[in-house]
Amino acid sequence: MTTNRAPTVARARRPAVREPEETRQALLDSAVALFGRDGFHATSVSRVVERAGVTKGAFYHHFDSKEDLLREMHDAFIDHQLAAARVVLAADLAPDEALRRFIVEVLMEPVARFKDEIAVFFQERRFLSEEAFADIKEKRDEFERCAIELVQRGIDEGAFRDAGAARLIAFGVIGMSAWSYNWLDPDGPVSARDLGELYANVVLDGLRRQETR
Amino acid sequence: MTTNRAPTVARARRPAVREPEETRQALLDSAVALFGRDGFHATSVSRVVERAGVTKGAFYHHFDSKEDLLREMHDAFIDHQLAAARVVLAADLAPDEALRRFIVEVLMEPVARFKDEIAVFFQERRFLSEEAFADIKEKRDEFERCAIELVQRGIDEGAFRDAGAARLIAFGVIGMSAWSYNWLDPDGPVSARDLGELYANVVLDGLRRQETR
Amino acid sequence: MTTNRAPTVARARRPAVREPEETRQALLDSAVALFGRDGFHATSVSRVVERAGVTKGAFYHHFDSKEDLLREMHDAFIDHQLAAARVVLAADLAPDEALRRFIVEVLMEPVARFKDEIAVFFQERRFLSEEAFADIKEKRDEFERCAIELVQRGIDEGAFRDAGAARLIAFGVIGMSAWSYNWLDPDGPVSARDLGELYANVVLDGLRRQETR
Amino acid sequence: MTTNRAPTVARARRPAVREPEETRQALLDSAVALFGRDGFHATSVSRVVERAGVTKGAFYHHFDSKEDLLREMHDAFIDHQLAAARVVLAADLAPDEALRRFIVEVLMEPVARFKDEIAVFFQERRFLSEEAFADIKEKRDEFERCAIELVQRGIDEGAFRDAGAARLIAFGVIGMSAWSYNWLDPDGPVSARDLGELYANVVLDGLRRQETR
């Protein structure tokens, strides 16, 4: 479901110097880790390049600015999320099963795998200029529309009771899941998927229309 | 339930020179607004004092450091939250009613009134040194224990089905609510309290044991 | 005629640290010398502050930016020049005497006294942003109008033959004089005033030997 | 009188790959335009190669350094000027006519045609190292000697009155003309040649109306 980043396999030549693309990726990896932990503004370009093992010059050869780096991270992450959301939306599933899979696979699974990316996406967004954010906003909005549609579909089909605006519920579900990156320990006893199942149960049993009530 | 900040009432004396406490509060207000919007690291002391209408000297007269300011904000906010949580916990309420009130009054109401404080509390915590965070952590942990206890109580009393570890559920509820500071418009058509009621309904109908199932 | 810059006289206190205004002037003096010799872009703020004996922080305390410094230099110089031009224009002099005094006192005398200021004014103007230049341009234009008026007055009164547009002639006179900052040695045998007298003679009477004179 | 730069005629071969000499010339043209407008230090090699449509590698293939480029510009320009000066000096002309032609054709005509080259020659000279300037200085000195000789010749022959050291007058004439690159609009109503004629008249005959003429 989720893809492996940067395969970087099967290089034939033994390069004396690093491949350019490798340098670029090293910089991105370094920055994701640091931005995720310390935030955009508390992370200096110096530390990013130091961790990546290159010089500042190399950094500015590959990226226009520190903000450019941030934009790229956002873009990569939202692309990934949007793709995952579309898969669930396109599958022919009953509303409750669709919402469950959305929560588990789209919202929660990345919490374990892309902790830093998520932290960056949610906390550092405000440091993107309006122009840099424009593209990302569009994709993010589409992602949100996916979530809303999943809820609305359930209501329309009579599977969910009409508890309130689908948008408010969708955002609640996203929030409940997303929030967990604040406290969930990826190496702890409860996996992200487990937690997703639990949240799906709580939410669905609340939404699902009961026979007798 | 929530207290009015900055009493500042009934000052009789000369207003030409500002009261020391007034200066201090002006600095805090300025900093909350800026930290909330731009974050701790993207906000300089210069801008804080400029917005407060005082000089840097005054700032360092009232606060030891920029971090000291951040610590104070955290402290004030968690104190406020903890007090509110204790009120709900102490009231003699049925579990579902207690949880509803916790969500509406403790978790959601501040979203409208203390947007900046919340943003600071959730996003800038990582910039507090361990020592500065120690006190706050204790109170924050107690706040979380309050939420957990509310859930656990419901389970113990048989009002809630045992959907999973109370802690995981409590954190889910907190997340669902807290997340809304990211998108809820305080001047929009849906009030924070309304949203709280909605979330309480969703969560409770999920947790409440059904007669027939 | 020309004013002494920065009197700085009669300070009573013996300040342990430098007076702020003194620091500011030291920075300006340092910068004029360096900008004059090496140009704006080839002069770093580091060298300016080093020569002035202060730190970069002090520099940015007194000036908004490096460009601000440049703007200030331009402003001070054109103010000085404009004042001198107005004096000549206001004096009740015959046209040829007025032009002679303009050349000698307004155009040439500063070449000896304000070599660096002149170099900056003529060579570094292009590095002022449009906004920063706006004020200065107005004054510079007025200065040019002074020169043009002196020529035009001579033509109108019949003292000068109408050799061509007064503006073109005025600019020629300015150019002939101003250019000398490129080569005239202030410590050489020919003083700036002497050269001014010579140029005034040439312009007023020409080189060609007249049959009858 | 002045020569066409960059013959570049009659290329028969494939235009897909640029001729080396073409690349070199493109770099020079780009640099002249940028150095002329922004100055040597405010122009980066990056911008030069970008405007020329080549890469940095190509630049350093053709030129040793950025300074090398500047040296080459100076060299080309002074060669051109010197050749023009020699033509006038060699022609068998009366002193006043010789001076007039020098002003019009040697000093003024290039103002319209080689605005950037002139700007570079006069303003960026200081950024040439002593060694790089040595050759150019020799030629420039010879050019100045040409101008001085034209004046001296007139004095010696009794055509000009001995108004002062020929060198000072020659420099005044050069300055009056050269200065015009600062303000003369090549596309304006007054051509560079027209202005040259006017200046020649003023210098030769002066402004003061003679009683008997």
Place this chain on the structure above:
DNA sequence: GATGAATGAGACTTCATTCAT
């Protein structure tokens, strides 16, 4: 002949903080 990734120094500027007044 030409590419473009990489360097390392240095550019301008802002930072949190101190301290004499």
Place this chain on the structure above:
DNA sequence: TATGAATGAAGTCTCATTCAT
């Protein structure tokens, strides 16, 4: 209580130049 000049480190970014390909 408050000022504001000054510090020194660190910030982001650009520079001219090199070199393996």
